[in-house]
Every structure is written in C-alpha cells, then in structure tokens.
Amino acid sequence: MTKFSSFAQTLQSSDIADLLALTEKPEVISFAGGLPAPELFPIEEMKKVDQAIYEKEGRKAVQYGTTEGYVPLREEICKRMKNKFFVDCEPKDVVVTTGSQQALFILSQILVDMDQTVCMESPSYMGAIMAFDPVRPKYIEVPTDDKGIVPEELDKILAADDSIRMIYVIPEFQNPTGITWPIERRKQFMEVINKYDVTVLEDDPYGEIRYDIEKLPSLKSMDTQGKVVFLGSFSKIFMPGLRLGWIVANPQIIDKFVKYKQAVDLGTSTFGQRQAAYFCQMFDMEKHIKEICALYAKRRTLMYDSMKKYFPEGVTFTYPQGGLFTWVTMPEKLDAKEMMPKCLAKNVAYVPGGIFYPNGGNGNHFRLNYSNMPEDRIVEGIKRLGDVLKEELSK
Amino acid sequence: MTKFSSFAQTLQSSDIADLLALTEKPEVISFAGGLPAPELFPIEEMKKVDQAIYEKEGRKAVQYGTTEGYVPLREEICKRMKNKFFVDCEPKDVVVTTGSQQALFILSQILVDMDQTVCMESPSYMGAIMAFDPVRPKYIEVPTDDKGIVPEELDKILAADDSIRMIYVIPEFQNPTGITWPIERRKQFMEVINKYDVTVLEDDPYGEIRYDIEKLPSLKSMDTQGKVVFLGSFSKIFMPGLRLGWIVANPQIIDKFVKYKQAVDLGTSTFGQRQAAYFCQMFDMEKHIKEICALYAKRRTLMYDSMKKYFPEGVTFTYPQGGLFTWVTMPEKLDAKEMMPKCLAKNVAYVPGGIFYPNGGNGNHFRLNYSNMPEDRIVEGIKRLGDVLKEELSK
Secondary structure: OOOOOHHHHHOOOOHHHHHHHHOOOOOOEEOOOOOOOHHHOOHHHHHHHHHHHHHHHHHHHHOOOOOOOOHHHHHHHHHHHHHHHOOOOOHHHEEEEOHHHHHHHHHHHHHOOOOOEEEEEOOOOHHHHHHHHHHOOEEEEEOEEOOEEOHHHHHHHHHHOOOEEEEEEOOOOOOOOOOOOOHHHHHHHHHHHOOOOOEEEEEOOOOOOEOOOOOOOOOHHHOOOOOEEEEEEOOOOOOHHHOOEEEEOOHHHHHHHHHHHHHHHOOOOHHHHHHHHHHHHHOOHHHHHHHHHHHHHHHHHHHHHHHHHHOOOOOEEOOOOEOOEEEEEOOOOOOHHHHHHHHHHOOEEOEEHHHHOOOOOOOOEEEEEOOOOOHHHHHHHHHHHHHHHHHHHOO | OOOOOHHHHHOOOOHHHHHHHHOOOOOOEEOOOOOOOHHHOOHHHHHHHHHHHHHHHHHHHHOOOOOOOOHHHHHHHHHHHHHHHOOOOOHHHEEEEOHHHHHHHHHHHHHOOOOOEEEEEOOOOHHHHHHHHHHOOEEEEEOEEOOEEOHHHHHHHHHHOOOEEEEEEOOOOOOOOOOOOOHHHHHHHHHHHOOOOOEEEEEOOOOOOEOOOOOOOOOHHHOOOOOEEEEEEOOOOOOHHHOOEEEEOOHHHHHHHHHHHHHHHOOOOHHHHHHHHHHHHHOOHHHHHHHHHHHHHHHHHHHHHHHHHHOOOOOEEOOOOEOOEEEEEOOOOOOHHHHHHHHHHOOEEOEEHHHHOOOOOOOOEEEEEOOOOOHHHHHHHHHHHHHHHHHHHOO
C-alpha cells in the first residue's frame, strides 16, 4: 500500500465525477462540459501556420524555451490586453501558462497558506475550487446578486477576517451563472479592495465571446495599486487542446510566479506558443472570434427560447450576454444531483449546481452549456430536460 | 506590497541563477545547459506529421482531451517500456505529463508532507530538488559511489527514519555525474527498498541515449510490489519544446496523480501528444535515436579526450556511457562557483556542482554538457577551462 500525503488522501472519487463520466457517451445530449464548438476550430489555417513555423524558425521552435514564454506571443497578448481589456502592459508583465488552470493553481500556491482564506462569488467555477484545494484554504462565499459580487458584503467580510489573501472573481459571463458585472459594480468593487492587503484574481476566459453587450473595462484596467492579476485564455477564442493561457500581474507576482512555474513544468510548449502567435500574425483573429460569437449567440437564444417553451413554471434561468453557460434554478425541493440519473436515462446531461459552491449546499441548481451542441440537439435536449422537470415537480 | 505564501517568500533570486543567465550570450561556449543537439530535431518529418494529424483527426486533435493522455500515445509508450526498459504495462498504467518536470512536481505533492523526508543520490538533479522544494521536505543525501547509491547505507538510513516517503534516483547516466548503476547494484537496491513502506521515483530521461553499454533492466522491471514509479521523457529522444513526459505507476498512484494533474493543468497539449504519437507511427524512431547516440558519443569522447589533454593533474572527470553530462571534480581548495566569473570572462561556462547537493557544500565540482555544442567549440571551450584551472591551481 502506497503512503500518500495528507492532501492526496482527501482526493477521493466523487459520485459527481462518476455521473459526469456517463455524460461522455455519444448517445447523450450533453450540456455538461464547457467545450467550444469544434466546427469553428481553424484547421485549414493551422496547416499553414505549422508549415510557416517550421520554415521560419525550424529547430528553435521545438527546443527548450524560457519559463516566461515566447516573446512574440507575449507581444500579441499585450495587443489583446490593450484592445479588448483596456489594459496597458508590456511583455515583461505577462507570463504564458499551460492553460488558465495552471495560472489558478500556481497563483493560489504563491499567495495563500493552509487555513488562510480565499473569497469567491457564490456560486463560482468548480475548476478554480479544484485548483485552489491543494493549498487547503478556507473558502468564503461572498453574497452575489444578478450584478455580481455585492461590494458592501465583501467590505464587511474583508474587515472581519485578516486571513483573506485572495479574491477570485469572473466579472464577465461568469461560470456557472453567465452573469456580467456592470461598470458601476466594478468601480465599487475596486474601491473596496483598495482598502485591504489582498490580491484579486480576475479570471476572464469568456470576455471576448460577447453577443449583445458593449465591451466593458476589466478590473485590471482600473487597478492603480497592482492588486489585480488578470487571467486570460486561448481556449475559448482559439483551441483548448493547445493548453495556452496567460497572466498579467505586478512585477513581484510575475517574479514569484515564474520561479514556481519553473518547478511545475519548466515552461509551456514552445511549439504550441508559436501556433497561437503565428495564427494571430497570419490570419484575422477578430474575424474568427466574430464567427464564434455569431454561432454561440444563436445557440444561446435557441436554448433560452427552448427553455421558455419546455421548462415548467417555477424553474428560472439566466439570459447570458456572452460566454458559454446558462444557469438554471429549480424550486428548492428539487435536487439536481438526485435528478441526474433520471436525465441520463433520457440521454441528456448537465452539471449539478452544488459543486460550484465550495462550501456545499444549493442542490437546486444546474449549469447548461450551449456552445458545444448543434441546434437540433439543443432543442431535443431541452425538451427532454423539460419532461424530467415536469415529472419531478408534479410529485 | 503583495503578501505571499510562506513558501513563495523563500523563492529568492539566486546568484547562481544570475550567473547562469550570463551563459546564454551567443559568444559564450556554454556547457551549462542540458539541451539536446538541435541539428537532429526531425523538422522535415514534423512537417508531414502535423499535416497528417490535421488530415486524419482534424478538430479532435485540438479539442480538450482527457487528463490521462491520448490513448495511442500511451500505447506507443507501452511499447517503449517493453522494448527499452523491460517493463510490461498497459495504457491504464501510464499518464502523459507536461514534461518529466511535472511528474516530479506532482509525485512529491501526492507522496510527501512538509517535514517528511526525501532521499536522493548525492549529488542529484537540481531540477528535481526544485520540483520537490514546494512540499518543504527534509532531504537526506544517501552515500553514493561510482556504481550509484550504496544499498547498505540506504538500508541504515531507512531503518533509522520512518518519515522517509520517497527515494529519488537516476540509475542510468545520472544527472549530474553520468554514472550508471550495474545490474547487481540495482538488485541490491530493490532488496533494500522492498523491506520498507516507501515509493521510489526512477527518473530515466537518458536511458535510450547509450553508447557503449548494453541495455540494462530498469528498477521498474524488477518491481514486484508496485513501489517504483518510472518517469520517462520525450525531451532527449525527440524534442524538449513539446513538453512531453510520462509516468508508469501502480493503480493507486495513477488515480491520485490524475486527480492532482487535473487541478494543475487539466491535461497535456492534445496536439503535442499527437505529434509524438504520429512521429512514432510514421517514422523510424529507433533510427532517429541511433543518430542521436552516434553524435553524442562522438562529442562525449571528444570532450573526454580534450579534458585529458588540457586539464591539469588533480582534476578528475567521469567517462559517461550514455546521457548528456560529465562531472568534474577539482581539488577541494577550489570552488566552482567562485571560479565561474573567471570562466565567463573567457566566454566559457558550466554549472557549479554545489547546487546538485540539496543540503549544500561540495563546491569543488562542476557539470559539463557535451550534447549541445559543435565539435570545434567543445575543444576550444575545454582548452579555455583548462587554462582557468591551471591558473587557479598554481595560486
């Protein structure tokens, strides 16, 4: 019998993981994942991108690289930060990461000690909770309304607990709720956090996937004290399999982050980084993103309209203005985890909402993804879910 | 001022890191890195590999994948494990990692708690020490002779300390010494560890880069109790920039490892994994490795002969039968770190040996890499090093 570390002993199989494994069968209409629509991956362009990399850079493209990342990619990221997120930065302020997941993991490792506190929206992204768990922090769920975190409540929490080291937020098209913080709310949030010694993780993988809403300034663009770390990702605007994300942070954090990343994987794939950089240079990324937005907006609307048509009264859901997810709330007597086997019996799936709450509870929600399913399956899947909901509510 | 975790506070700039940064100038003949010879990277073949991936798999190749890794790559790895390392295993026993570095990091996280003990050869790979440091373990350097770890000494150490959770070894062409454990030593080692509740990390990135020595059975091939985790890498036989390694381990460890890796980066690049798998399927990896071995053997011999010619008496060095490194020992009055500025002034560089000892000391060694420098620069660099050594010894 292998002896494990005390944290590893807590890594048990979960019944939710077992349920989610069942959603991967091809006959299941799965709204459970967070996968982009593969039909928009620019495969034909990538054939040209790869050839160009081998022609222009040859062997350098596959040798060890620096931990900070490939400079031309960091330059492309700086342009995106300026144009999309209103942030002025230079390559030295950017580290390329092996997906945003790695950024979440490393930031918690360098910012938080065991039993110190992480604040999050309630609910929040389950993958972030998974990334932070190895530190074994306490979690405080900050009261959150339909405009995001409630600044007055956050202020009270920060004033009462000096072990809070990190606040994790997704201000645009939040995962799982799809909610976007209005500009006024962002300003109030920054006023609050500027009063405390705390670092904010602004996770923004969906900010460029927007439908009917103007661009809003990121928290990082309002950050005058170096308190915000911005986390970006190529997974939703480009291709997730390459595992490419980035952070923008103050020089102290960049320094510690790079040293820790060196221990974790030495650096992110040098070829993969070039694939993203060359695509930005050779093709029109903005046109590509527009196509993604058009398709997802159509699917979002179709899913919303289908829910209005097929879901029974008493079940509510969000109308996201961007991103990949909508969030469903059932009457409190229903539990999405318990209901899941019934849905799987009808070959339709979601993620039960409880796992998005670090401290548990809140079983009467579930998250739906609309980016990954073609239109006919969206309608059919929502119809089946509606049938289960009606049955359960009539009991 | 950002508040950091207690471990992050220990991540300081080191004077060695500053010195090593200087070795990257193009005018420096650097024997400091561990880089493969780029001239053998199969760039022309990779052009065909990438096109084949896009043609055959298209979008699947760049979508999210499983944390365990791409099955056809794990199948190729099982073949290598059988043919090269005499280990019978199946894909379920294998996890693909974002370089071996990630395997080192995650294994220490799941096996060791703070203040528990890790045993290593003395000296040992500095990158492994860096990977284990975040756990904040104690390190015991096990007495090591020219045949590897001394089993009787290891036995005494294991008997005396029940906080030992992990033994890290590189039995083939060790980094930094170049030493290979003979088969008798391997058997004795396994007899010792089988008496204790401890996990062995057998790190073998160089095992396929062998010159004048027969294949030897790996520790994992002698492991009857699931105590050995084998760590393999594509960095030295293929291309390091893709960041591809693997582990083979018992089912308990695989289970915890996968769960932890999910928190760390969700999974390794799906496209990168296919690049390695398709190369194995489409081209002759064995022929490719033979070319690497032929070139490195030539450089090894040239460096050895040059050292014999140019190094003064009293300076000794190993004659590695594989791998990328040779290890130089100077009289104890000399210190390789202090001598480094003098070498850099002559535009030649090595890694000072002290950093390969987790508990410090042993300043009178340095490590030389011979894989990355063309022949004329090897001779010239060793000549310059010889001049510095003569000067220092005559003081």
